[in-house]
Amino acid sequence: MKQPQTFRYMSQTYHIKNEPLRSTSGDEESFRMGEVRWHLNEIGLHEDNTPECNRDTLLHEIVHVILGMNFSGGETEMVVDVVTRGMVHVIRENPDIIKYIQEEG
Numbered sequence: 001m002k003q004p005q006t007f008r009y010m011s012q013t014y015h016i017k018n019e020p021l022r023s024t025s026g027d028e029e030s031f032r033m034g035e036v037r038w039h040l041n042e043i044g045l046h047e048d049n050t051p052e053c054n055r056d057t058l059l060h061e062i063v064h065v066i067l068g069m070n071f072s073g074g075e076t077e078m079v080v081d082v083v084t085r086g087m088v089h090v091i092r093e094n095p096d097i098i099k100y101i102q103e104e105g
């Protein structure tokens, strides 16, 4: 399946863009696989991500959106990684549960 171009969450639409991402650490060797640009409602994904890495990174950035821009601090990335890994396996291994949750009412 082709990567969707938008992500909807709490009545907001985030546009998903694949492009070169610069490191914010100033280290030329390191680069970011993804980022949330809160002020633009955008999720940036590095254009060189492999398809598998891109899927994981998209979900990682979605978890950042769920936690919100005020959730920050030293353990943020660890929390996001743990929740993302859990969600990947819940989603992949439980399609019936996902369909059930999608139903309204």
Ligand SMILES: [Zn+2]
Residues within 6 Å of the ligand: 060, 064, 077, 080
């Ligand atoms: Zn992160």
